[in-house]
Amino acid sequence: MEDNAEMRAYLREELSGRWQVIEAADGEAGWETVREAEPDLVVSDVMMPGMDGFELCRRIKAEEALRSIPVLLLTARAGEEATLEGLESGADDYVAKPFGPEELRRRIENHLAARRHLQAQYRAELTVEALGTVVDAEERPFVEEVLSTIEESLANPDFGVGDLAEAMALSRRQLTRRVKEVTDETPGELIRTCRLQRAQQLLEGGSKTVAEVAYATGYRSPSHFSQVFREATGRTPSAYRQPHA
Structure with missing residues (x-):
């Protein structure tokens, strides 16, 4: 400007x-x-x-x-x-x-590089345990609210990016940019990550069947859940649960 x-x-x-x-x-x-x-x-x-x-x-x-x-x-x-x-x-x-001009270019590149570094750091640190998260202190309130909103609707197979944006009082475009900025994932990818991480927790607990875990994390069928889980982890839900039983 x-x-x-x-x-x-x-x-x-x-x-x-x-x-x-x-x-x-x-x-x-x-x-x-x-x-x-x-x-x-x-x-x-x-x-x-x-x-x-x-x-x-x-x-x-x-x-x-x-x-x-x-x-x-x-x-x-x-x-x-x-x-x-x-x-x-x-x-x-x-x-x-x-x-x-070189001074300005270097300053710009330094700030852009710092943002890329933070994105990678946030992505590596981001974990979902119930409603908890580990991120930079400045971004923590926003990310915790996003994760909490997703967590509350994990069992709903119809919950998607539009619902998350509405709950956060942001447009889909604004939500996508902000979530991507912090986690380097789109909101849809983050919802999928949360579903899979919660599924891993439930499987490790050993008290639920694969079908129960599938429905508890918002998948419409155990077969679809098993396919997505295997693509993400390299193991079927049953094989993943065995070492934790």
Whole structure:
């Protein structure tokens, strides 16, 4: 987001060779663009007519479905006070003008790489045990609510992404982006993961038959459950239960 046409063209030229660039000429247009496109990262000037970069950043960070998007603010304002204002608005980085194109590219890549690393970390850490989860503290409330909602409906074979989105008061698109951001799985994949992990827990308990486990985890038939379970674990439900009996 940059109101100066020459600077906007300069940024487009320097960044479009590596990333897809979407432009906006002011804060209001930028806000609508972020809501519609949900980009991987936002680069915005601070001094713009109408909504400035600080307010744009505050809005992004206040929106549940957008708050994890890194925001880099560009400004000619110097001094500690301006930097603090940028950071207090929730900005992930603050770049003072003039800056070199390579510096900006490296900062962008660092933030994108950090997001990829966190996605991998969250995916490795994510576990479902009843209503529990282990994730980064900042994302924990959201993930716990998602997992709790799924857990409550595991036995319902009709429960799907639309139901989860409605329960979370998000659109399907917003839910998909946020869940994918944190777990690197789509909501549908996460529901499947939760069903399978709960099935493993029930099989390890040894008190339920394979059919009972299938119906308890939302599968319409034991045969379908067995097929999905074997594809995911490499073992049939009966074979998986034997070492735990």
